[in-house]
Amino acid sequence: MxxxxxxxxxxxxxxxxxxxxxxxxxxxxxxxxxxxxxxxxxxxxxxxxxxxxxxxxxxxxxxxxxxxxxxxSVMGKHSEQETRSKIAVAPASREEADHLFNGLSAGGQVEMPMADSPWGAYFGMFRDKYGIEWMINYDLQQK
Missing domain, CATH: 3.10.180.10 (2,3-Dihydroxybiphenyl 1,2-Dioxygenase, domain 1)
Structure with a gap:
């Protein structure tokens, strides 16, 4: 695969x-x-x-x-604010989800704080201090 x-x-x-x-x-x-x-x-x-x-x-x-x-520089600069792709992380526990969210979002901009979602996950979303966008999604069915 x-x-x-x-x-x-x-x-x-x-x-x-x-x-x-x-x-x-x-x-x-x-x-x-x-x-x-x-x-x-x-x-x-x-x-x-x-x-x-x-x-x-x-x-x-x-x-x-x-x-x-x-x-x-020979390839030019890219706009860090135009990249709307996100890196999705699937942690193994709620605690790991909080650790990753709090660590990676430090100094960045939180779009959605970690919370239980309607699709059955503990989810949060943010842009880190380097302009990279992340989603943390812990599937609550993994408990």
Whole structure:
């Protein structure tokens, strides 16, 4: 079966964001490479961007990986306010749902606080301090 892993882009602060995500989810990076690692292949990298993140991977749980990178200036900047995609997280307990919601939403903007939903889940939704949107959905049938 195919596996889906979110890949998110940043305008120069991917390392800060992924250190933050690692502090909430735990674990260690499976991979972290910088644009300077691409210089030998002829990829045009501005001198001030050589230490920026080309690729980072943070395993989450048993089967998921959160991945990302900085967007190099040769590819242009993207609007962090126009991305309306959300990363959906399915925690194993109400307590884990609260931990993830409170940790990831710190400094961000809560759209829906954690609460029991009409579809039988404990649910919350927010945009984190890096502009990434998240949904936490604990299925109450898992009890």
């Amino acid at each position: 195919a596996q889906i892993n979110p890949y998110i882009h940043f305008n120069g602060n991917a390392e800060e964001a992924f250190e933050f995500y690692k502090s909430v989810f735990g674990g260690e990076f499976a991979m972290l490479s910088r644009f300077k690692d691409m210089a030998a292949s002829g990829f045009p990298v501005a001198e001030e961007e050589t230490e920026k993140i080309m690729h980072v991977a943070l395993p989450i749980g048993n089967n998921s990986v959160l991945m990302g990178s900085d967007t190099p």
